[in-house]
Amino acid sequence: MASTYDDRVPSNGTPLYCAQPPQPERVLRPDLSPERARAILVGQSKWVNGTVIRYCFFDELGGGQSRDQLDEVRSAFQDWKNIGIGLEFREVADPSESEVRIGFRQGDGSWSYVGVNVLEHSTRERTMNFGWDLTSPHGRATARHEIGHAIGFAHEHQNPFAGIVWDEEKVYADLGGPPNNWPRTTTFHNVLRKLSPNEVEGSDWDPDSIMEYGFSAGLIVQPEEFRGGIDSPRNLSAKDKHFVQKWYPPIAAKPARLQPFQSMALSLDPGKQADFEIIPPETRKYELGTFGNSDAVMVLFEDVDGELRYLAGEDDSGVDMNGRVTVKLFKGRRYVLRTRLYSTWGSGNVALMYW
Structure with missing residues (x-):
């Protein structure tokens, strides 16, 4: 049976992108030391290790979803767990018992709130959405990307240490057309805006990260090697695995x-x-x-x-x-x-x- 999702990649090579919702930036007291402020901002979205994160397929429109879409999300959670981390993921049927509520509303794109920020939303609200087919290679990557957000990862191409110089007007034009059709504010928030160095752990850009977007040729001016474009990563990278294990190491010892x-x-x-x-x-x-x-x-x-x-x-x-x-x-x-x-x-x- 043909999918009812739009998973097109147009002739210019632009894929459908995650449109992460804006979240209020935390403003700390100006008299905090730089070291103290950085420690707070780096850790503010992370779960305490050992947390059982319960997720629910949130069907607020009553449409129901095919088993293959749900199974792909389950598989994506398992891929993160299989790295060997202290977090647990558990599917529940009741939204009121969940921290992560997953919708499949078409026309609303794919997105997720980051880390513990999901707790700021009502149990009647989605904290994650998938707006296209998850069984394609791009869709499978999307499922793992959004779960990365839910456990505390930001967009990798917004890493302030990446050294990316954009042709900004070309980026706005590219993402303003199909299939994303983003307004400039969404493009700025999800692509051009650089994260504060205080929010980022590490100093290297990982173009292989599942949290990276693929970009068509001509959008990146620097580094020169990416002027011809960058492929959309399909799997968790070595650095993705390193950092998630660093944040959430396996819990073996009894407290x-x-x-x-x-x-x-x-x-x-x-x-x-x-x-x-x-x-x-x-x-x-x-x-x-x-x-x-x-x-x-x-x-x-x-x-x-x-x-x-x-x-x-x-x-x-x-x-x-x-x-x-x-x-x-x-x-x-x-x-x-x-x-x-x-x-x-x-x-x-x-x-x-x-x-």
């Missing part, structure tokens, strides 16, 4: 047990994480918090039938106050507290406790 009123020192490098198991001795409200000069994110999960479910969280980055979480915990139940460090200053000593 250490944390007792009430026990202060636990956090000897962490920026971007690293410590996990703790909590089994409360009594049912009551508890407080959980960090101590010391640090920017950190704490996320508490409850073990429900062997699956960790989000319960509460706090991100204290960018302010000179330690984060606190107040939550009712139940005697004998198992909880896991994950704490990721952005940065420290002053003495650099950081501790965590619940009481």
Whole structure:
């Protein structure tokens, strides 16, 4: 049966592109040190490692999708997981139980919000959309590209260290025509706008990244080797795999047990994480918090039938106050507290406790 999706590539070689929605830029206090600001911005979209990201096929228009389209998305999630990372992906049927809600609305392009930014949207809203056939080579790459966004990757060609010089008017004209038909604002946001160096980890451009677009000849002026165009990557690159493993290494060790009123020192490098198991001795409200000069994110999960479910969280980055979480915990139940460090200053000593 013929596909109802538009997966055309016109004679000028321009493929259909991901049109990532604009997201508000975080504005930090101007008195933060450059090192502290960079640590916060680099890590702000990342999930705490070990998170189970639940995704739901969100059919808000009631049209239904063919099994091959759904299976390609499932396969794309599995490709990322097969790298050997600490994140888990789980399909659920109820949108209210999901973090990632996937639509297939034609005419709305393909796109995804980035990392934990998906949590800012109502459970009635899509956080990812696919607008063309996912079973073609270009469509398969699109599925992996959008999931890359959902776990924290930005567009690779917007890397400020890439050294790309565009023929900007040709880019606007190319993407303003079929099949994308983008207004100039969309082209600027997704192609010409360079990310802040503070948002980017690493210094090299990876033209083989699944987060890279392919471009037709004449759009890139520099580097000279790409004046003839750049192919659309079809698979996860070696650097894609390196960085996703760096952000989300496999979790092998059982978390250490944390007792009430026990202060636990956090000897962490920026971007690293410590996990703790909590089994409360009594049912009551508890407080959980960090101590010391640090920017950190704490996320508490409850073990429900062997699956960790989000319960509460706090991100204290960018302010000179330690984060606190107040939550009712139940005697004998198992909880896991994950704490990721952005940065420290002053003495650099950081501790965590619940009481």
